[in-house]
Amino acid sequence: TKAKMALDKEFVISEIDPRLYGSFIEHLGRAVYGGVYEPGHPTADEHGFRQDVIDLVKELQVPIVRYPGGNMVSAYNWEDGVGPKENRPRRLELAWRVIETNQVGTNEFMDWAKKANTEVMMAVNLGTRGIDAARNLLEYCNHPGGTYWSDLRKEHGYKDPHNIKTWCLGNEMDGPWQVGQKTAHEYGRLAAETAKAMRLVDPSIELVSCGSSNSDMPTFPEWEATTLDHTYDYVDFISLHQYYGNRSNDTANYLAKSMDMENFIQTVISTCDYIKAKKRSKKTINLSFDEWNVWFHSNQQDKEIEPWSIAPPQLEDVYTFEDALLVGSLLNAMLRHADRVKMAAMAQLVNVIAPIMTETGGGVWKQSIFYPYYYTSVYGRGVALNPVVTSPKYDSKDFTDVPYLDSSVVYNEEKEELVIFATNRHLENTLSVDIDIRSFEGFEVVEHVVLENEDAKAINTLQNEQVKPHNKGESYNDGGKLVGILPKFSWNMIRLK
């Protein structure tokens, strides 16, 4: 099977904001307790942070991590998580119906982020709380000193402000499952007023307004239009969340689901720009796709968890080979919209629907989805180019005209490097792609990484890594042309210099 692609240095979509490769840690399951934090673990440092986990987070070069929720933030008292650990209250955590010990809170997480070489995207509680708690938390984190909350931070051992730049105004406030769910007007008003107050505390921050919890919500995209009508002048981003699954075990249809993500992105862009027009505004709202991933494997087992335990395993999806292919395509979809999707967060980072898994007290391993995330994060920096693609197509249960070739292209001028990320969705045939690289004279293939597997359901465990890439891809230069050889049912990275 054959496809074609034309690339040019001039076909620029946009500079890629590195925050596109962000991730997410929620106080949920074993993400914090048993994931990033496990005092007594053989690799734990003096703060109790697992070094083996930090090493993998650094390997992924995660630029920003959303924290502390998620659903959890909507009933969270941030004050419970600061100050001497022995005084911190144990609370009923309502989102996941567990006990929160508060042994990790804002300051510990900032310490962890520093060690993991990442920034924090902090969420405030707009479920049970509002303007006051949000502005106090911001004062505690970012104000230099000489006021009640900033001096309290100093008293807690943090002389310098944390200077957190990016803030989420609540989480999924349209969701019936959310503690303190709001109507679009209620949320829009509250978010606008909270944003105003927060900007008065620290004008340098960036704010993310909650979009719909997912594109299947009955109020999507009216929620976006109504809330932005209130928040437009006070926020910088609107959030998107979406999770995918292969519930009907239909691989061809599953691999096409990145098209759904792309539709979702396009609709949110249109809605933002409609409000821009309505307001005669010069300002453009960008997109923060701050929860995205595959999530469905663990749904059944999560129903059996006893309430009010401490850090039980929750949302521990074990990812398959085909999940990794979809994750690669989801990243491609965002890169193709790098002009508007400026931030994103793979949800989540450790143990909870995550690329990194740990055994409490034991080792750490990479799930299948680690690999496309790793390569795209590490090599997908620079400008996103718009490849002109001609590919044969197929129809699946929910999609028509699905191109077998799914791709994104990144040019890193500093490193003089051209990187093509490509999924071959064909389950039986190799895809041979004629790639016109006219403006990249002299560029040659330095590496062609392939993720392939005979078994769509192959998984990784601590003992056995069945899904891992090799770099024996067979792409080659042919005169001024590049021939990309994409094995059947595979994810690929072709790197040229």
Ligand code: AHR
């Ligand atoms: O990431 C898991 C959960 O999914 C988050 O807490 C919530 O925001 C979303 O519904």
